[in-house]
Amino acid sequence: MRTRLWQRVLPIVLIILTMSVLGAGMLSAQDGTVAQPVNIFAEFTQVYEDVSPSVVAITVTVDFRNREVTGGGSGFVIDQDGHIVTNNHVVDDASRIEIEFFDGTLVEAEIVGLDPDSDLAVLHVDLPPERLFPVEFGDSDALQVGQPVIAIGSPFSQNWTLTSGIISGLNRTIRGLGDFSVGGVIQTDTAINPGNSGGPLLDLEGRVIGVNSQILSRARVSSGVGFAIPSNLTQRVANELIANGVVNYSYIGISGSDVTLDLIQELNLPNDTRGVVVTNAVPGGPASLSGIIGQSTAPVGDVITAINGTPVKGMDDLISQLARNTLPGDTITVTIIHNGSEELEREIVLTSRP
Secondary structure, X not given: OHHHHHHHHHHHHHHHHHHHHHOOOOEEOOOOOEEOOOXXXXXXXXXXXXXXXHEEEEEEEXXXXXXXXXXXXXXXXXXXXXXXXXXXXXXXXXXXXXXXXOOOOEEEOEEEEEEOOOOEEEEEOOOOHHHOOOXXXXXXXXXXXXXXXXXXXXXXHOXXXXXXXXXXXXXXXXXXXXXXXXXXXXXXXXXXXXXOOOOEEEXXXXXXXXXXXXXXXXXXXXXXXXXXXXXXXXXXXXXXXXXXXXXXXXXXOEEEEEOOHHHHHHHOOOOOOOOEEEEEEOOXXXXXXXXXXXXXXXXXXXXXXXXXXXXXXXXHHHHHHHHHHOOOOOEEEEEEEEOOOEEEEEEEEOEEOO
């Protein structure tokens, strides 16, 4: 009977303790002063009120097999010139794009530029500057796993829906819409569903730290694993699309995989060795011309361990570093383990992606 009683009482005790922490009660600090606990739900409300005027609902019309099909997504205003960021896949092939603002304003948008490699796009609307409320961007390089985040968007056409969660992983890699992957991607357990695409992922200061893009789910509904394009890459892509209409990424010309325990044991490397094993250096490509070899032409491919002195943790990290920090024409210094044992440096002149 005692066990059953505790089974009934314990959940009630936990609920009371949780409400005490999240509510308006006071907690005693170690120095004897009285501290007010953070009410995270009030912060959610404040972010929603502050950022919702910057978020838009997007309805697209696509001509498909001689009939018009509509779809939708989300986006957000980035300046008072009328530019809006969303996902490439939201507006690609659209014959008409309609934007709805938080105050009910409806306006048609035109495409400024599309970037399939990052799955980002920039739109433009013709509205007076005083009617536009740009977002503030945060630094996606400073994020931490476990950090609370918020998404605002239009899942299942339910406009300006707020969902919350945490950053559950960093430096993920997802496929772009072209031949190249997107690195440095943010993983979140915040509910991301169809219609959230292109909307902002926000920190508790209301700053955009990512653009919600994909979910990992066979059922195409949130399974607790969503992905957002990092804000630092988003700003670079948006600026280039506005200035030039296209984004020009640097190209190193390799395919590779992360260092594995089998390779560490085979080459007798330290167990904390991290990097990228070059499986193929594209003939005539930047890496190949610098002397880097892959497993396709040698028993042991070169292992890239650093770029310009910054350690490379794996293929995800390499892709992210190149996309964020380099441009076509840049010369980078790559640290490699050559022939399984010799540490060397190679200078690589990056070109544009083919």
